[in-house]
Amino acid sequence: MMLLLVAGHGAGDSGAVGGGYTEAERVRHLAARIKALGGDSVVVGNIDVNWYASGWMNRAHVPAGAQVLELHMDSAGAGARGGHVEIKQGFAPDAYDAALAEFVSWMFPGRAQKIRPRSDLKNMNDAAANGISYRLLECCFISNPGDLAKFNERTDELARGILAAFGIEAKGDGMAAPADVWGYRYGDSDNCFNALHNASREVLRTDDPSGRGMNLTTHEHVKWIAAKQADMAARLERIEALLTQSGQKPDEI
Numbered sequence: 001m002m003l004l005l006v007a008g009h010g011a012g013d014s015g016a017v018g019g020g021y022t023e024a025e026r027v028r029h030l031a032a033r034i035k036a037l038g039g040d041s042v043v044v045g046n047i048d049v050n051w052y053a054s055g056w057m058n059r060a061h062v063p064a065g066a067q068v069l070e071l072h073m074d075s076a077g078a079g080a081r082g083g084h085v086e087i088k089q090g091f092a093p094d095a096y097d098a099a100l101a102e103f104v105s106w107m108f109p110g111r112a113q114k115i116r117p118r119s120d121l122k123n124m125n126d127a128a129a130n131g132i133s134y135r136l137l138e139c140c141f142i143s144n145p146g147d148l149a150k151f152n153e154r155t156d157e158l159a160r161g162i163l164a165a166f167g168i169e170a171k172g173d174g175m176a177a178p179a180d181v182w183g184y185r186y187g188d189s190d191n192c193f194n195a196l197h198n199a200s201r202e203v204l205r206t207d208d209p210s211g212r213g214m215n216l217t218t219h220e221h222v223k224w225i226a227a228k229q230a231d232m233a234a235r236l237e238r239i240e241a242l243l244t245q246s247g248q249k250p251d252e253i
């Protein structure tokens with residue numbers, strides 16, 4: 001699967017402004033971070049083009065099979081906050097839309113709808129007409145100081161959440177070092193998504209976390225340890241019984 005990122009506005013259109021930032025610059029920065037963390041599965045569409053003004057949402061500019069995500073930030077009164085996903089009215093949300101909406105509404109709460117159907121957006125309508133799988137992400141409100149600060153300070157977390165919604169593993173999400181495994185604490189995860197991700201990663205790992213030369217999942221390792229302990233308990237009971245028969249006390253040996 002290829003994720004094609006389209007950064008909203010650009011080519012002289014700043015989009016919304018807030019806190020000294022422009023929407024066009026911020027979503028291009030976010031797109032660059034998603035690409036940096038997502039690697040080959042991510043393509044950033046030409047950021048020097050305003051795709052809306054240039055009418056680029058067609059097969060000449062979108063490869064077959066690509067999932068398109070258009071990035072925006074919203075603007076309203078300073079009290080409005082939160083992010084959501086917008087999809088073509090009449091379309092059912094797909095798994096990417098649903099995962100993305102869950103993530104962004106968690107990181108940027110405040111919207112009435114996690115997924116908002118639209119019928120008045122040109123790129124969205126063009127995508128539907130051209131058979132392109134498309135959704136638009138309003139990350140948050142650039143006009144809300146809290147949203148903007150979170151966007152700026154936690155850009156990589158936002159990028160990772162977007163990648164996860166599309167099933168793309170971010171760089172730096174590789175296996176933990178063997179020395180780290182047994183001291184692992186889920187409480188160290190900085191949010192519930194990372195906690196779940198780390199837990200599943202650890203259960204499904206197939207390297208050799210205990211250094212015994214066995215490539216197993218953590219679950220298989222735990223079963224191996226439990227079996228060894230059960231085996232050892234039975235042997236100790238037999239030894240104790242023999243010692244008791246011979247009149248010796250095990251604790252004094």
Ligand SMILES: [Zn+2]
Pocket residue numbers: 008009015016023072073074
């Ligand atoms: Zn916008």
